[in-house]
Amino acid sequence: MLKNRLSSLLFAVLASLSLAATAAEPPKTESAKPAAVQAAQVATVNLNTADAATLQRELAGIGATKAQAIVAYREEHGDFASVDELLEVKGIGQATLEKNRDKLSVN
Template sequence: MTKSKLLPLSILLFSATLFNASAVENPSDVQAKTEQVQQAIIDLNNADATQLATLKGVGAKRAQAIIDYREQHGKFTSLQELLEVKGVGNAVLQANQGLIKI
């Protein structure tokens, strides 16, 4: 191969290598992002009123109603049980489907 053809090819290969290296995430960055997502998921059986109030459609009053229900009936055994709390309907449950766990 001539020098005039080799130089552009070399630049292209070098650029592709740099692009590939920058596209790979550091494993610790991936773990940190995973932990952030897991922390964002609220455990209905352990969350306080402040945490519950961050859910979509749940303010301070509904958060307290969830805690009161939990104290009167024990731990939630399913996400569907949240519908038993006064003021919590299907819309609230659906809006928070990926944000809550038991």
């Protein structure tokens, strides 16, 4: 009986020490990304200057046909006044615009 109590007590002490050691470790968080990586993630595509290849490569849901339609619209109507004007291009819908809104600019 004494042996069982000592075993239980020893187990409890070792388990507590294990938990304490684990809790004392600093949390493993993702390290901060370098500024260059952050800048690359927020880089925008200018609708008024990008060529069809750039539009196709950088924008989600934009293939060769839609990219060329964007360029043709710009050539026919002049520079885009706002990102929302992209909805005027045939084949570009609200869903496509929303997927790419953070990547687009008209500066």
